[in-house]
Amino acid sequence: MTDNDLFALDAPDCARALIGWTLRVEGVGGIIVETEAYDRTDPASHSFRGPTPRNGAMFGPVGRAYVYRIYGVHWCLNVVCGTEGSGQAVLIRAIDPSHGLDQMRARRGDVADRALCSGPGKLCQALGVTGAHDGLSLREAPFALIPPDEKPSQILTGPRIGITKGVETSWRFGLAGSPHLSRPLKAT
Numbered sequence: 001m002t003d004n005d006l007f008a009l010d011a012p013d014c015a016r017a018l019i020g021w022t023l024r025v026e027g028v029g030g031i032i033v034e035t036e037a038y039d040r041t042d043p044a045s046h047s048f049r050g051p052t053p054r055n056g057a058m059f060g061p062v063g064r065a066y067v068y069r070i071y072g073v074h075w076c077l078n079v080v081c082g083t084e085g086s087g088q089a090v091l092i093r094a095i096d097p098s099h100g101l102d103q104m105r106a107r108r109g110d111v112a113d114r115a116l117c118s119g120p121g122k123l124c125q126a127l128g129v130t131g132a133h134d135g136l137s138l139r140e141a142p143f144a145l146i147p148p149d150e151k152p153s154q155i156l157t158g159p160r161i162g163i164t165k166g167v168e169t170s171w172r173f174g175l176a177g178s179p180h181l182s183r184p185l186k187a188t
Contacts, residue, residue: 011037020148028100037171040087074121
């Protein structure tokens with residue numbers, strides 16, 4: 001699958017397909033092991049009420065980053081997908097860190113490797129992602145998004161985390177057996 005094919009998928013399909021891809025920011029990163037999907041019909045999505053200055057990237061060209069801050073503290077990185085204007089994005093929740101571990105440790109402090117990128121805020125801190133990355137193309141530097149040599153053998157699906165609306169929607173995807181998930185995920 002090419003990145004054009006990936007970005008054209010609707011959010012749930014893109015979220016599932018991203019598992020196993022390698023994400024790097026300025027050479028630092030690893031294999032995506034956990035994602036969540038959001039679209040405009042979803043009351044938990046930032047795009048639910050339409051375009052705003054904060055969520056503008058979600059309505060822009062696909063294949064771009066949508067980066068926002070939660071709790072006034074943590075950055076979150078999303079992949080804009082679907083079609084331009086559709087307000088769809090995939091939150092990158094966790095990666096298996098493999099590139100630039102020393103830089104990740106310097107940014108995150110003295111934590112176990114399994115905890116370096118096991119959550120969207122941790123991941124952005126480890127990779128150095130900030131609001132300056134919002135709207136940038138994932139097809140070019142500082143980003144690199146590389147397809148897997150082969151599809152992961154088992155991807156689990158379950159409810160999303162940290163939301164109060166749309167909790168019944170099972171749009172969280174994770175690589176079965178990965179120790180790097182933000183929280184355990186059981187098949188539903």
